Amino acid sequence: MNGNDERALRLLHRRQARAQKGDPVALPLTLTSSFHLPGDTQAPFSYARFSNPTLAELEEALSILEEAEALMFPSGMATISAVIFALLAPGDRVLFPADGYYAGRVVLDRFAARFGIEADFCPTAAMGARDPAAYRMVFLETPSNPGLDVCDIAAICARKGRALVVVDNTTATPYLQRPLDLGADLVLASDTKAANGHSDLLAGHIAGRDAGLMAELHAWRSFAGGIPGAFEAWALHRGLQSLEVRLERMCRTAGLVAERLAAHPAVAAVRYPGLASDPSHAIASRQMAAAGFVISFTLADADTAERFIAAAPLTPATSFGGLHSSAERRARWGDDVAEGFIRLSIGCEPAEALWAGLAAALDEAAA
Numbered sequence: 001m002n003g004n005d006e007r008a009l010r011l012l013h014r015r016q017a018r019a020q021k022g023d024p025v026a027l028p029l030t031l032t033s034s035f036h037l038p039g040d041t042q043a044p045f046s047y048a049r050f051s052n053p054t055l056a057e058l059e060e061a062l063s064i065l066e067e068a069e070a071l072m073f074p075s076g077m078a079t080i081s082a083v084i085f086a087l088l089a090p091g092d093r094v095l096f097p098a099d100g101y102y103a104g105r106v107v108l109d110r111f112a113a114r115f116g117i118e119a120d121f122c123p124t125a126a127m128g129a130r131d132p133a134a135y136r137m138v139f140l141e142t143p144s145n146p147g148l149d150v151c152d153i154a155a156i157c158a159r160k161g162r163a164l165v166v167v168d169n170t171t172a173t174p175y176l177q178r179p180l181d182l183g184a185d186l187v188l189a190s191d192t193k194a195a196n197g198h199s200d201l202l203a204g205h206i207a208g209r210d211a212g213l214m215a216e217l218h219a220w221r222s223f224a225g226g227i228p229g230a231f232e233a234w235a236l237h238r239g240l241q242s243l244e245v246r247l248e249r250m251c252r253t254a255g256l257v258a259e260r261l262a263a264h265p266a267v268a269a270v271r272y273p274g275l276a277s278d279p280s281h282a283i284a285s286r287q288m289a290a291a292g293f294v295i296s297f298t299l300a301d302a303d304t305a306e307r308f309i310a311a312a313p314l315t316p317a318t319s320f321g322g323l324h325s326s327a328e329r330r331a332r333w334g335d336d337v338a339e340g341f342i343r344l345s346i347g348c349e350p351a352e353a354l355w356a357g358l359a360a361a362l363d364e365a366a367a
């Protein structure tokens with residue numbers, strides 16, 4: 001049994017060991033802001049801004065997947081803001097991806113800069129050429145969204161000196177890539193995406209094996225006040241239980257679709273770390289268990305790309321990792337990509353039915 005199989009098994013049977021006869025099999029949803037608290041304040045739960053039983057169960061499930069302490073936040077961006085504002089101080093320098101999810105750059109430029117935190121932006125594929133030890137924090141997003149470039153986490157961590165290495169693992173999830181095992185100090189993710197998978201909530205988590213760092217992040221969450229509600233925690237817990245099986249279908253279909261897109265005459269370029277011809281392939285095959293479910297590809301121009309998205313069996317939405325395959329033209333958000341560049345997130349539809357629809361839409365859009 002490999003590590004992922006063992007973790008998936010433990011995740012699904014996690015609650016069994018301490019269950020009493022008559023207990024519910026499904027996770028109870030505890031909706032309360034306060035807890036019975038006579039006398040001193042020492043209790044498993046005291047006030048819901050610190051924690052809540054449903055959230056604690058979700059964190060236990062995530063800690064099995066990450067093999068590390070895990071803390072939930074109300075969105076992926078809340079995790080990125082937490083590592084910046086809870087762990088950096090005036091004068092600290094942070095190395096951040098120039099080509100990853102754009103909102104982190106906004107937080108650094110528009111807000112963190114006011115507190116004297118200096119950001120240096122570098123493309124993901126060039127991260128390995130920088131000296132990580134010259135920074136207080138090195139933030140990696142690999143594979144990067146939306147360009148799907150990768151960087152070598154272990155090689156960067158080996159030279160990190162006193163820098164904290166934080167990896168945004170959203171596009172990979174703990175089943176496909178294990179940054180803490182590769183030497184990172186913290187891993188974080190937007191669980192809005194594949195971890196939940198049902199496109200019905202926002203959430204994020206941070207995991208780490210350094211108790212001091214995790215305590216500081218917990219304090220930030222408790223006192224800054226951004227904590228997920230119990231209902232989101234309950235719903236994400238439900239989604240997380242099927243992540244392993246969804247990923248298996250999504251990654252297998254993505255491999256097949258990427259090969260076929262690469263061979264299609266209407267497609268100018270494809271990026272997918274699973275393609276042997278992809279610049280990300282060598283590093284991705286070393287550090288990822290599978291190449292993921294996001295494919296980027298380029299059609300002739302904006303009109304062709306929009307016609308394809310409209311004609312295809314795809315949800316036209318700005319997210320990824322859901323059960324439904326979805327796509328969008330990233331230039332519409334100002335990403336530094338070609339006008340016809342599409343980020344395609346492969347979902348759980350039967351592969352051949354999905355490809356038949358994609359192929360027909362490509363022919364129609366290019367005609």
Ligand SMILES: Cc1ncc(COP(=O)(O)O)c(C=O)c1O
Nearest residue numbers: 075076077101145170190192203
């Ligand atoms: C790689 C990556 N990190 C973080 C985020 C932010 O997550 P959220 O939208 O849950 O705040 C996103 C959102 O698209 C993302 O793609």
